[in-house]
Amino acid sequence: MGNSALTDKYEHRSRRKREWTVFSILGLVILVLFAAICIAPFIYMVLMSFTQSTTATLQLREIRLTDFSNYNYVFRNNGFLRSLWNSIVVVGFSCVLNCIIASMAAYGFEKKQFPGKEKLYLIYLATMMIPGQVTMIPIFLMMKEMKLLNTYYALIVLILNAFGVILIRQFMKGVPDDLIEAAQVDGCPEFRIYLNVVVPLIRPVLVSLVIFTFVTSWNDFMWPLISTSKSGMYTLTVALSLLKTQYATNYGLLMAGAAVSFVFPFVMYCILQKQFVEGIALSGIKG
């Protein structure tokens, strides 16, 4: 009897295995197809940027991979060089300042005790629910009043928000209190504890924050569009949006501009791929 039950089970399993195989091949085809759809536009962008095409169709014989004239043109005539520099400055300062300010605040929230701390933290959490566009108008008016429009300060300061504090605080729960107390007993000055004990231990989450800040800041569009009116202060996204307005059908040129705006995040992704993915996964599991 036991024997027949076993056979039953075996048959049941093998039948299921076969169904699963058809299903898995179909799934695999869909996944490969979707992966192709994910990268095809970027391949198209790069190839198109090496043509002088004024039609949307990519003509293979028009591609001149040694002809950088579109890139030369956007760099020289459309201020892309200056915009590239602006984007690099804004992203650089945003990343560094966000790490410093957010990690200090997270340390204060997680490892120090003071009255009203958790209530204050709730306010931090609540600000995450407010879309940035809701507060953009008064900030614009304030900055206009203080003559801060068209400055790096304006572009950088709005990138610094509660997100970094929340992200790092989650991670800092894993930093043992004993370690901090031991340093205090040894008479280590307070700021050195933060710098030499805490910061090295939270390095992984700082890498995640740098990646988040890099991508948000590099890709930020609406605020740079509003807060900059001088072409010398445009970031790459603003420069690219204007390029579209000026050269709506010069497809080679547009794709060169798009490629310039994409190359930095892409290279960063290629180098730090593991950290990119882990950083986002981390925010998901903890969140």
Place this chain on the structure above:
Amino acid sequence: MTRKKRQALYGVLYILPSLILLIMYAIIPIFMTLYFSMTDYNMMKAPAFVGISNFLKAFKDSYVRAAAKNTLVYSIITVPLQTILALVFAAFLAVKLKDKRFGGLLRSLMFIPVIASGITAATIWRIILATDGGMLNSILGIFGGAPVNWLGDTGTSLISVCIVAIWKNIGYFLVIYYAGIMAIPTDLYEAAEIDGATALQQFFRVTLPLLKSITYLVVTLGIIWSFQVFDLSYQMTGGGPGKSTVTLVMGIYNSAFKQNKMGYACSQAIILLAVVLIVNLIENQFFKEKD
């Protein structure tokens, strides 16, 4: 000073820089937006109090109505589709291609659209969706399809923007789901297997319930992002044709920075905030009920 008091002081000092920024650039501005929303401020003369008339005007404004409708449609299309596709793709990759290099490669490729800016993605897709010779119409042509004016037709323009948004977001949510699935202990599946659960049953009975908190995050983020949509519409269609792709944020932008109607724009911003909060409340109820 006692040790305890000194530690408390240090705590406040560590938080201070971030708190100053939060007060200056989040808390004060939100109250200013609320204040301006009840004034007629237009940057020419001092703001005068007008009560709720801006809100009444916004509810009747055909532009704001179109923007609200489009944003809602955009949200209803993108959030479920990107969530379900990301989940199904992640589950498939986790079950079938877990230890395979190929699975890793696929995940890496699917993440690439995430790192491109909305403006970059829109610039490329605008050309791919071009009526004459655009890549999508060329592919349709191979299968004998007639060319579609994707961005120039009021019937397809919003859908086109949605498709690009989904294309851009899936990789992000896929990575979150994949990590969540990998964190589920394998013995749960082994137990289900022994009990004779099919792969599909395992997915619905084991995987899905354990991913609830992640699904909540994915849906919340998806909703917030969808109500903030601006870049894609701005660069792909500029809100057109007609009012077919204008969004709530675009309405705020146009009122404030094209027409200098700061008060009116602020009232639209408050409406946006209210919608986001209400939708989030409904979502919270929904996730609570399923417990």
